Amino acid sequence: MRNVQVGIIRIFAEQKNYILKRRILIIGASGQIGTDLTTQLRKRYGNHKVIATDIREDDGTLGNEGPFEVLDAMDYKAIEDVVIRYEITDVYLLAAMLSATAEKFPMRAWNLNMNSLFNVLNLAKDKKIKKVFWPSSIAVFGPTTPKINTPQRTIMEPSTVYGISKQAGERWCEYYHEKYSVDVRSIRYPGLISYKTLPGGGTTDYAVDIYHKALKHSKYICFLKEETTLPMMYIDDAIRATLTIMEAPEEQIKVRSSYNLAGISFNPKEIAQSIKKQISNFEISYKPDFRQAIADSWPQSIDDTNAQKDWGWKNHTSLEEMTSIMIKNLR
Ligand code: SER
Numbered sequence: 204m205r206n207v208q209v210g211i212i213r214i215f216a217e218q219k220n221y222i223l224k225r226r227i228l229i230i231g232a233s234g235q236i237g238t239d240l241t242t243q244l245r246k247r248y249g250n251h252k253v254i255a256t257d258i259r260e261d262d263g264t265l266g267n268e269g270p271f272e273v274l275d276a277m278d279y280k281a282i283e284d285v286v287i288r289y290e291i292t293d294v295y296l297l298a299a300m301l302s303a304t305a306e307k308f309p310m311r312a313w314n315l316n317m318n319s320l321f322n323v324l325n326l327a328k329d330k331k332i333k334k335v336f337w338p339s340s341i342a343v344f345g346p347t348t349p350k351i352n353t354p355q356r357t358i359m360e361p362s363t364v365y366g367i368s369k370q371a372g373e374r375w376c377e378y379y380h381e382k383y384s385v386d387v388r389s390i391r392y393p394g395l396i397s398y399k400t401l402p403g404g405g406t407t408d409y410a411v412d413i414y415h416k417a418l419k420h421s422k423y424i425c426f427l428k429e430e431t432t433l434p435m436m437y438i439d440d441a442i443r444a445t446l447t448i449m450e451a452p453e454e455q456i457k458v459r460s461s462y463n464l465a466g467i468s469f470n471p472k473e474i475a476q477s478i479k480k481q482i483s484n485f486e487i488s489y490k491p492d493f494r495q496a497i498a499d500s501w502p503q504s505i506d507d508t509n510a511q512k513d514w515g516w517k518n519h520t521s522l523e524e525m526t527s528i529m530i531k532n533l534r
Pocket residue numbers: 301302303339340341342365392393394395404405406407408
């Protein structure tokens with residue numbers, strides 16, 4: 204009995220110590236997820252406890268709020284140096300090459316997406332950091348995956364370079380958790396939509412670009428066909444999911460590859476209709492390119508029962524709400 208009590212006290216003390224000492228490193232902080240996530244993490248834990256880094260110099264946004272450093276996600280020594288200097292406990296690895304760009308530079312994409320992950324997983328394996336967040340994607344699924352309400356565990360035969368790298372990454376995350384007890388947590392993000400950053404080489408990026416073009420020119424030429432339904436999510440929901448999974452007690456995280464996460468599903472025609480309600484002369488036309496094949500290989504909707512059950516996930520923002528937010532803020 205006494206041993207149990209001592210054990211419980213020790214776990215509480217370790218947890219308290221970790222919370223007091225928590226220092227966060229974000230790699231790829233200037234990208235679509237990083238921009239919002241850095242700000243939210245700083246609001247929660249304090250500006251000086253969240254170190255933003257990116258391969259590009261800061262444009263004055265993140266560096267004004269708190270520490271910012273230029274950092275190459277491929278450079279293990281440089282990451283280790285930042286980890287030691289700032290006494291980092293948690294790393295969010297957001298640097299990656301997205302689906303459309305990765306098809307143009309397969310080897311570069313593979314090297315970046317895999318080596319950056321190994322750098323961070325190995326730091327955790329060597330106990331230099333405590334916790335890792337690494338984003339996966341709906342791109343882990345492929346043409347043979349059931350497309351509607353895609354289950355957490357199903358056929359995965361990704362046909363894109365990006366998808367192959369994310370699927371391999373998921374396997375490695377689970378492996379490092381099983382073999383080396385690395386506390387790595389991951390989400391399969393759907394296409395993310397935000398007004399703060401411009402599209403960055405993804406296939407779902409049309410759903411960001413469309414708002415910019417609607418406000419500027421009242422028209423948009425879409426690189427996907429009108430009926431191409433894809434899983435999407437407004438950025439605030441994605442950030443909330445990220446914070447929730449990272450703050451959940453360790454034993455609640457039962458999937459150590461990556462969690463399915465559902466938001467909203469829509470196609471170009473439907474997003475155009477929602478824009479037209481606010482910009483009545485808006486017009487969309489369609490000129491599918493190589494990205495159509497990428498989109499065709501991905502699911503249309505996602506079953507996220509595991510995320511709901513394990514750490515209480517629920518999406519909030521609808522397509523109509525998202526369109527109002529995007530148009531209001533981009534104006
Ligand atoms: N949004 C990503 C892309 O289109 C998918 O994860 O590449």
